[in-house]
Amino acid sequence: MINFHKDHANLVNVAFVVFALLSTGIAVAPALTLTETNAPLPDMPVMTAQERRGLEVYVNEGCMGCHTQQVRNIEMDKTWGSRPSIPADYYYSKQRLNVWQQSPSVLGSERTGPDLTNVGVRQASSQWQYLHLYNPRLVVKGSIMPRYGWLFHEVDSADVKPGDVVLPIPADKLPDPGRKVVASAKAQDLVAYLLSLKQAPLPSGVQADAFLRTPGAGGEKVAAAAGEAPAVDGAAVFSQVCAACHQQDAKGLPGAFPALAGSSVVNQEDPTQMIDIVLGGYNARASEGYGPMPPQAEVLTDEQIVAVVNHVRSNFGNNAPPAKIETVKAERAEIAPQTMLP
Amino acid sequence: MAGAAKAVLVAFATVTAHGAMAQGTAPPGWWSSPGIIGTMVLLGIVLFVAALIITARVSSMIKSMNGLNSAQPEAGPDPDGGHQPEYRLKGDELGGSAPAQDAKQLVMRATSEPGNPLVDEKIYSRTRLDVPQDLRKLVIWFLGASAFWLVFGTLVGEYLGLKFVWPDMDHVSWLSFGRLRPVHTNTVFWGWSSMAMIGLGYFVVARTSATRIYSYRWAWWSFWLINAAITLGNICLMAGINNGGGEYREYIWPVMLLFALGLILTFRNFYATVKRRKIAEIYVSNWYLLASLLWTLVVATIGYLPWYQEGLGETVIQGYYMHMGVGIWFMTFTLGLIYYYLPSALNKPIYSYSLGVLAFWTQVLFYTLIGTHHFIFAPLPWWLQTVAIVFSVGMFIPVFAGTANFLMTMRGSWSAIGKSYVLPFFLVGVVYYCVGSSQGSFQAMRFTNHIWHFTDFNVAHSHMTMYGIVAFILWACIYAIVPKITGREPAQLLVGAHFWLAFIGVFAYTVSLMAGGTVKGWAWIQGVPFIETVIETRGYWTWRAIGGSLMFISHLIFVWNFATMVRSPRAAAREVLAVEPVAA
Incomplete structure (x- = not known):
């Protein structure tokens, strides 16, 4: 039996071997496996x-x-x-x-x-x-x-x-x-x-892993979702998606991003053009220095679009009648049938 | 201290208020989750210790005030005998009525109010160790460099903390947040903590092996190599040259190689010194010191070799590297230092030598396996995450073994804590060792990770450990040893100022970030828009900046104290000559 209290060489050797073995098992070996199995998704664009x-x-x-x-x-x-x-x-x-x-x-x-x-x-x-x-x-x-x-x-x-x-x-x-x-x-x-930072689509037929529920908080939410679709909060969608450019007060940034408050497009009685712009993007005001609006068809669901469109149409001093989800569905099918969200 | 306690209460009232507002439908099981309960208990421990210290202070203050009041009636009838003594001392029997003289300077200090309750007179360290000139110089230089890096590193940290509140403080690329953040972490890691640890370690190996250091040349080489690594590494980072952004792995490999060479030399030097020890047994401190140097070299090698680090292989290594950097290098080495400096400061042996050995082997077993707990719910293998969580909980064994051992060593000497300016640092370090490490274990659990991961809570945890544990223990060791080898002590009032500013500062710092992190995590779970959580955290960041400022001021005081302890003998001698014989 080694006496660690007196044998410095073996104390150091054993400590080294134990640590090296544990480190190999917990770090180097799994890292090596991940390195060897490292491969791109088939539909992933190559990094330029x-x-x-x-x-x-x-x-x-x-x-x-x-x-x-x-x-x-x-x-x-x-x-x-x-x-x-x-x-x-x-x-x-x-x-x-x-x-x-x-x-x-x-x-x-x-x-x-x-x-x-x-x-x-x-x-x-x-x-x-x-x-x-x-x-x-x-x-x-x-x-x-x-x-x-x-x-x-x-x-x-x-x-x-x-x-x-x-x-x-x-x-x-x-x-x-x-x-x-x-x-x-x-x-x-x-x-x-x-x-270029976009989640690439999984190969067809491969199901993405489900999100785990948050214990406590998530439980009720998911239970509610099982019964009926939860109401989408248009104000939340606005501040998460739209406000970055159009600003929280919807007044835009002069010369860069147009205002939604008081906008003639927003206040049209017929919401179709507004929904088209949200779905497919817009670049008609480049001459005024405004940048192109990126399409949101892949970002937002129909429910989110109708909620946020109605939020904008009835707030910030705007006053237009609410849009219907049927319009969004119809326009999405027309504009980009390939970008349907589940 | 009372102020800090109040701040905590306010902070927690705020948390609960926010929680109540944000939740709407409060999830029922939340407060009963083991991770949350555990963390609350730990915070309670810190508050309890603080309350204990305050109560002791207040009671001694009241006692001394009573003592002053009862000083007069003492001349009255003796309560025991009931009769008036015929002869009473007048107080001038020995000296007569002539003014007192102290020609041989036997009196160190004279005071007319011996029981000042606010700043207790501490016992002066009278022990002078006969240390070889070479060793003394080496230790002082290592500690001096570490003090420099402490001030530099925390100045950067302070500046970064202010940037959370005033993001437009400057627009200089070299001072931008992304570049300076690793400068702060790497400097306090490799500069302050590591240099101080190695310097203190040199003294321990020489002393406990009853021999001289094997090679001073190697020691100086390692001193310059490590300093060069930190200087070059920081310049690189500020110039925008970064290894890959992995925490504590930001120095590019040629720079880290200099640091590793310094460690290799230090290890060989320590080992050769232990090898030629004059006593049969290897003192347990040396187990920790030798092992942590050797293990850290393994960690650095694994961290920087490229062949298994493509894709998420790098992430596995990152989790391993950053946790081993903390647990295997700083924690293990610092524990080794406690096993020597704590008993030596108390002038008694460690409570249980075997418990120290148990803690050693469990430290390597449990600590090594828990790196992936920094990536819970990340796309890393689920088994790796589970192992990390299970062994994080296993960390309770070495942590409790160590804490129990240190507290039992202090037991019976509690009164000494009030009389020493070294032991309070040890006490805080040991309490934080228990609290900070256990809190980390709780944070590793999947539920608590939901709320706290990615929030400021992480930053609170790392300051609780690297500062509450490592920095406090290092200061304890420095204040314990430097006066003994230089023969000069710092001003006690300033050591006290250092202690209280650092303690209150780190408490405010951690509690505000823990509260802010909890609020933020909850808001994220509720789906609150991200930018609103940023705006909401600003108040907590302000408190953090205040705590951080107190900490930084305490470091300036520490440097002053250090300078007092090591100023040149000639300057000190001149001062002694200038002092008139003290009149009482």
């Missing part, structure tokens, strides 16, 4: 070189200090994606970057800011992404995210070259009225990466 450079910016600026990229398999994470994340989702984003930098820890451990798993779907507008990176509080009032001013240049209006990405900053928010803010290559890479 620009998106990959954007990922490097994401790592070097330490974005994962505040943003997670994992939809956990619990009900509360439904906000961040339509299904729980699976290992294959990370095939492209978690490869070793280069000799100096390892596979990025994009899953994160703090959600000081929102989860970004599906941000390319949720905030598909590149205009919004640029403005938000340049000064988050331009578009989200209560945000505490840092400004990333060093990813942008200020140039004289005369020096703007064709092909430059000029930010649609409202005139009163410009640092200098005679100048323009232009996105650097790094900012363009980063935005390309952020817009």
Whole structure:
């Protein structure tokens, strides 16, 4: 029998062997299995070189200090994606970057800011992404995210070259009225990466894992859902989806995102055009400097669309008769039959 | 202290109020979940200890006030005998009426109010250890560097805490939140804690092996290697060069290699010193120190080798790495330090040597397997998550074994705590060891993870452990040993200021973030829009910044105290000469 109290060599050896064995079993072996079985989903778009450079910016600026990229398999994470994340989702984003930098820890451990798993779907507008990176509080009032001013240049209006990405900053928010803010290559890479963050569809026939209920809180909710469809809160959908661009007061951001308050489209008696815009996107006001509105057909269900449309039509000083879900269903079938949500 | 207790009550009243408002239909089983009950009990323990200290203080204050009042009637009739003594001492029998003199400077300090109840006179450390000049210099340099990194690292932390409240404080890329956050964590980890641990460890191995350090050259090499790693690593991070964003793994490998070389040299040096010990037995402290150095090298190697880290392989390693960094490096090493410095400060042996050995083996068994509890509900294998949760609960064994051992060692010496400026640091460290570690176990459970994961609660937990446990124990060890090897003590009032500011600060810090994290987690479960939860947390972040400021001020005081303890002998001697013989 080894006497650990007197035999320093064996004390150290045994401690080493025990720890090395435990570490191999709990860390190296499962990590090796996950590495060997690492493969992309069949319908996953290949990461482009620009998106990959954007990922490097994401790592070097330490974005994962505040943003997670994992939809956990619990009900509360439904906000961040339509299904729980699976290992294959990370095939492209978690490869070793280069000799100096390892596979990025994009899953994160703090959600000081929102989860970004599906941000390319949720905030598909590149205009919004640029403005938000340049000064988050331009578009989200209560945000505490840092400004990333060093990813942008200020140039004289005369020096703007064709092909430059000029930010649609409202005139009163410009640092200098005679100048323009232009996105650097790094900012363009980063935005390309952020817009590429979308949950890829699972292969046909494969069922996504169900979300686990929250004990206590979830129980009643799910029980209610079993009886009849829960009423969708249009105000909540508005502040989660629409308010990012159109702002919480629906007054928009002059020059960047149009106002919904008092909008002629919103106040039409017939809601069809408004529903079409929500479903399929809109780019008719580019001449006024407004960015294109990304389509929401894949983001929102019919129930959510009718709820949010009616919320907007009856609030913010607007006064239009409510839309019906039948209109939404009919328009969705017409616009994009392939993007039906279950 | 009373202020802090009040703040806690206010904070919890707020939590409950928020909870009641937000829930609408309150889920019935919530408060009876074991994780929640356990956490509440733990908070209760801290409050109880705080209340105990306050009661003791207040009662001694009342007693001393009574004592002052009854000083006059003492001249009255003797209650025992009932008769007036014929002769009473006048007080000048020995010295006569001439002014007192102390030509040989035997009196260290004179006071006319010996029982000041607010700032108890502490016992001066009279023990002077005869330490080789080389060792003294080495320990002081390691501790000095650690004190520097403490101030630098927590200055960064303080700045980051303010950014939560004022996000537009600056727009400089090098000072942006994403880049500075790892500078704060890595500096206090590898700079402050690690440097202090190694410095204190050098003293322990030499002392408990009754021999001299094997190689001072290696020791100095490791000193410069580690300092170089932290300096270069921080410059890289601020310049936007990051290994991959995994927590505590943000330094790129060439930088971390310097740190690892420093650790290899330290391990070989410790091992060679223990090997040539003059006594048969290896003192249990050295078990912890040697093992934690060796294990940390394993952890660093596993963390930085690339072959199994594609895809979610990296995530498994990240969970393992960050938890082992804390549990195998900081916790294990710090426990080793307690096993030497606590008994030596109390001048008695550790309560149970075998319990220390039990805690050692259970530490490695349970701690090693729990890294994945940072990724509960993540797309990692379910069995890995379950193992992590089960063994997190198993952590109660080493934690309770350790806590019991330390508290039993202190038992019978409670009165010494009030008389020492070192022991309160130990007491707080040990209580936080119990509370912070157990709280971590509770947080690993699936239900509590629902509410708390991803919220500020995590940040509260890491400060409860790395600060409440590790930093407090390190300060205890530093205040215990440095005066003994330099012969100079810090001003007691300033040590007290350091203690109370740090303690109240970390309490306000953790409680505000725990309350804020709970409110936030609940709001997320209810489906409250994300930005509203950000706005709602701002108040808690303000409290956190206040707590953090107290902590930072206490570090400045600590540096001043450290400078007092190590200032050059010549300066000290000059001061002694300048002192007039004390007149009583």
